[in-house]
Amino acid sequence: MTGDGRAKGRNGWHKGNIEELPSGRFRWRVWVTYPDGTRERRQGTVRTKTEAQRAIITAQKEAQEGVRPVSDRLTVGEMVTEYMAAKAGSWAPRTLWNNEKLYQRHVSPHLAHLKAAGVTPRALRAYFEGLNEKRPDPATGKTRPPLGDSAQRQIHVLLTGAYKRAIGDGLLRENPAQHARPVKAAKAGLAKVKAFTPEELGRFIGAALEDRWALPLAFLAYTGLRIGEALALTWADLQEDTKAPGVSFVTVSKTRSEFEGKAYTGKPKTAAGVRRVYLPGEARQIVEDMRRRVGIEARASGYQGEGLAPHAPIFPSVDGRPMRQDTARHTMRRTCETAGVPLLSPHALRHSVATFHLSQGRDVVTVAAHLGHAQTSTTLNTYAHALPDRLRGMTLDLATLRGETAKEEGQAEAAVPRLARKLGGRGRKGGPRRG
Template identity: 60%
Template sequence: MGTPKRGHGEGQYKNLDSGKVQWRVRVTYPDGSTARPSGTAKNITAARLEVAAAKAEAEAGRRPLTLALTVSQMVTEYMEAKRARWADRTAWNNQALYRRHILPHLGAKRAAGLQPKDLRAYFEALQAGGLGDSGQRQIHVLLSGAYKRAVGDGLLKDNPASYGRPVKAARQAARVKAFTPEELGQFITAALEDRWALPLVFLGLTGMRIGEALALTWEDYREDPKVKGAYFVSVSKTRSEFEGKAYTGAPKTAKGVRNVPLSADAVAIVEDMRRRVLLEAGSHGNGVSPYIFPSVDGRYMRQDTARAVMRRTCEAAGVPLLSPHALRHSVASYYLGEGRDAVTVAALLGHAQASTTLNIYAHALPDRLRAMTFDRSALERPKDPPAKEEPAPTAAPAAAAARLAAVPRRPRKGGPRKA
């Protein structure tokens, strides 16, 4: 084996016993970082060409393929890079998906070695294990984002997640669970007897999300300056829990930031809560709660508490056992069934598009769809009514005739009238 030869800034070369030449060169990337890529060529000429190519790639910002990068390292680095931009719930959810489903099955595998067929088999195994379409879709988004970042950094050449996608299970479209108007009335009647169920009554009157209602503070409750005696709540945040952690964040979509008008019954619920909050403040000693719907100790009411209250209220009302979110579905279904336009209903619910509202609540429109019929007679052009005879013109009054005669006539210019 020969000794390394220095190339005066053009790299180092070493003759191997096999006759090949091993090369190594120091390169600098546009961001100022450096590296020492290396390789083996069949001769010195080929080695110099590979050195030149490595330097050119470095100047263009392209890094060499990293075969040692594992899926675990790739996904972890991606989540760390994105953490500042993700909402808390998104970050916690992705961490849970990584720990439960990615690390045990793919974590130790080389990221460059995974093929689309490997990912398809992985998603089929997740589906067989009971993970639904939504969970698989979130995992695919996480893997795809991690691969795109690695490809952009020059660590990998391909993104197998572009072709290795989960396949949705064949099944019938699920019907949105909601109360009928009669059931909703029964539920509200029973809920009014329970202090803990008053937030649920509010949901059944406004169609808000449970996290949006539980995040409401007294500053969000206002009188409409344009209409005396009309009130609304300003929705700008939501509160939720994930694996025991509570957080406050922005609404689900940009359209979720909105003002929700309140009916007289909804206003009565808020004013009743104001009275209760003041009374409870004297007993728990934590001061007046800033929340409209707090726990009895003035702290934020948790969603799992609301779900437990929902169960017992459904039983008391004799209605199907549904989740608090079903109250939102019930309000939307009621409005669409009553003929309210989808654009207005979407604005009330905070949906980004009216098409989302129609896609979710199409089941609420059967009566209106049944009315969308016509007979052949509706296509026939109605016959024109017979024309009315115009009355014969009457002679002008004598006074009018005299005025016309008195108007001076301008002489006609030119020669005799042409035939």
């Protein structure tokens, strides 16, 4: 340290100030100038004078490169809540509500108090691994079950977006969420995607067709739609294919869900979710059965729906109001018990359809388009368990190919003696032909 208040670094003299504190630590201060001409005072405390000198040099070098300091006060809780407040105007109400609940229940108790700049990818990976296990709820003391893959992905998207915003505001430099993703249940050694076997699915459909309330579930078993997509279908969405007489399809362009006692109709999860789903004959019969039932129910006193109007739902309740998802889940339980099959969720019907199509050899691109997946990798990653039978079948094809190759090789070997006989029973020596 010199008398004029300058600290000497390895690269020469650098203006700055170093002060020894009563605690024995050293406080450093330095004014830096950024490429845009703005000036800022950088400071900090370190253990030794040498570290203070290095900090001054580093601060000036970063300023020359336009790198601004990170916030050492911003917490994960502040970062995420500010991000959600900024996105509230562009997010759908359902998305905002869902992210707030995920934050309150699964993020805040574990990460909110941490400094955002101090969270490492390793710490985030440990956090996601913890979500795959049963754990006590800090608020209620009850044991929470492992969090599902979908909810973990949403938390990862929320953290990634919050970090990106903080980096854009110059508060942080690195996004640890880019290097720490949730571990899927299948990769963590937990249960894979739950689905019915073809035999179980057949028994389920048989039971569902006997129950008016379960007809939407039978429709899911034939089409693979999400429950929210099926309940959002209206009579205007049902159309005939003009290029293929007798073929019907539904246009999936919205989804219906409920939260906090209110119903919400919005767009599908991705742009690929807007699609045309062709109906097999059995699914079309279910729709026609609903048309007949709704026509009768609409004549009853106290009916609160709009019957067969174009914008009325295809699968309403008996009184005409839109059917709720929780009603479909209760019906799912009753139908599974009647059919004598494992108790699964309505979404398992979608998994069952996708698994069946892939196991039957349908190409992944077509199945992904039918399900409304934006990427075929989503289909492959989710339903890879449906492919082992097809892989085993490839060994037979390769054996057949080997047999054909051996046959061709035998024909080639047999052709050599014939060629030798044509040449007089002996091969001709190399070299130019002599006259």
